[in-house]
Amino acid sequence: MQPRTPLVLCVLLSQVLLLTSAEDLDCTPGFQQKVFHINQPAEFIEDLSVGSVLLTVNATDPDSLQHQTIRYSVYKDPAGWLNINPINGTVDTTAVLDRESPFVDNSVYTALFLAIDSGNPPATGTGTLLITLEDVNDNAPFIYPTVAEVCDDAKNLSVVILGASDKDLHPNTDPFKFEIHKQAVPDKVWKISKINNTHALVSLLQNLNKANYNLPIMVTDSGKPPMTNITDLRVQVCSCRNSKVDCNAAGALRFSLPSVLLLSLFSLACL
Numbered sequence: 343m344q345p346r347t348p349l350v351l352c353v354l355l356s357q358v359l360l361l362t363s364a365e366d367l368d369c370t371p372g373f374q375q376k377v378f379h380i381n382q383p384a385e386f387i388e389d390l391s392v393g394s395v396l397l398t399v400n401a402t403d404p405d406s407l408q409h410q411t412i413r414y415s416v417y418k419d420p421a422g423w424l425n426i427n428p429i430n431g432t433v434d435t436t437a438v439l440d441r442e443s444p445f446v447d448n449s450v451y452t453a454l455f456l457a458i459d460s461g462n463p464p465a466t467g468t469g470t471l472l473i474t475l476e477d478v479n480d481n482a483p484f485i486y487p488t489v490a491e492v493c494d495d496a497k498n499l500s501v502v503i504l505g506a507s508d509k510d511l512h513p514n515t516d517p518f519k520f521e522i523h524k525q526a527v528p529d530k531v532w533k534i535s536k537i538n539n540t541h542a543l544v545s546l547l548q549n550l551n552k553a554n555y556n557l558p559i560m561v562t563d564s565g566k567p568p569m570t571n572i573t574d575l576r577v578q579v580c581s582c583r584n585s586k587v588d589c590n591a592a593g594a595l596r597f598s599l600p601s602v603l604l605l606s607l608f609s610l611a612c613l
């Protein structure tokens with residue numbers, strides 16, 4: 343085993359050694375850039391299809407006397423998104439890149455490549471690839487909480503303050519639009535009103551009988567095109583007499599039932 347000689351020294355040494363024809367100096371191959379950046383205006387880089395070519399890296403080996411060939415390989419690719427052609431250094435994607443991946447830090451994904459020469463033993467050089475991922479609206483918002491309680495004789499008909507979040511960045515996140523998914527819910531029972539960009543108040547327009555109700559809430563982000571999530575808010579209407587809160591243990595009423603059937607269920611619940 344001979345010690346590795348760093349690239350800069352190598353370049354100098356191989357000039358000198360040309361004269362003395364010392365042949366067993368094995369230099370570290372060097373990428374032509376230490377760091378490769380990809381941050382195109384490619385708005386679609388987060389959505390890029392599998393197999394898209396990102397760039398071609400190139401390394402050179404200063405061992406001019408040894409006529410070595412260089413092979414490339416992926417060294418660190420924590421999300422497993424990249425492939426490098428071992429012979430020509432062309433990097434392409436093996437997965438759809440995702441800005442919201444835990445392996446992406448501040449919208450930047452970091453991968454490392456090796457250039458390996460054919461010396462014995464082989465010498466390796468490292469190159470870094472930084473990919474800045476543009477955000478695309480690929481996440482729907484979600485609401486919290488998804489359960490709430492209210493008394494069947496409540497004077498205050500406010501049920502719950504809902505918040506919403508979205509993993510995307512502006513402008514693909516708030517302001518959110520909150521709606522009750524209309525066609526499935528009887529009119530004049532529920533109301534949702536905006537508090538601010540991220541919160542809304544769900545209230546009743548009349549008292550309801552003790553039961554569990556699934557209220558489909560539709561929340562939409564401000565992306566273009568927008569993304570919508572419909573989530574059931576489970577509202578337990580409890581009887582609260584004599585300061586004892588008694589909630590229904592049974593399953594929830596689904597508002598997707600035809601309203602005639604729903605009304606008969608209501609009357610059954612009254613018995």
Ligand SMILES: *[C@@H]1O[C@H](CO)[C@@H](O)[C@H](O)[C@H]1NC(C)=O
Nearest residue numbers: 374398399400401402430431
């Ligand atoms: C890599 O760089 C070397 C030296 O500049 C050049 O001769 C070679 O053609 C390049 N290879 C590719 C694939 O660009």
Ligand SMILES: *[C@@H]1O[C@H](CO)[C@@H](O)[C@H](O)[C@H]1NC(C)=O
Nearest residue numbers: 395397398427429430431432
């Ligand atoms: C490298 O080889 C691959 C597979 O043969 C090819 O698709 C790609 O275009 C080549 N890259 C360059 C820069 O020639």
Ligand SMILES: *[C@@H]1O[C@H](CO)[C@@H](O)[C@H](O)[C@H]1NC(C)=O
Nearest residue numbers: 482483484485486571572573
């Ligand atoms: C919709 O929101 C719920 C919570 O409110 C969440 O669990 C679910 O993953 C969201 N669905 C999508 C497609 O984002």
Ligand SMILES: *[C@@H]1O[C@H](CO)[C@@H](O)[C@H](O)[C@H]1NC(C)=O
Nearest residue numbers: 497498499500501502503543
């Ligand atoms: C009614 O209830 C809501 C939510 O539970 C609460 O924020 C609000 O302050 C209450 N209003 C009154 C007048 O008590």
Ligand SMILES: *[C@@H]1O[C@H](CO)[C@@H](O)[C@H](O)[C@H]1NC(C)=O
Nearest residue numbers: 503505537538539540541542
């Ligand atoms: C929006 O309203 C919620 C609930 O009242 C509150 O917690 C939150 O701080 C408000 N957000 C802003 C930006 O004012």
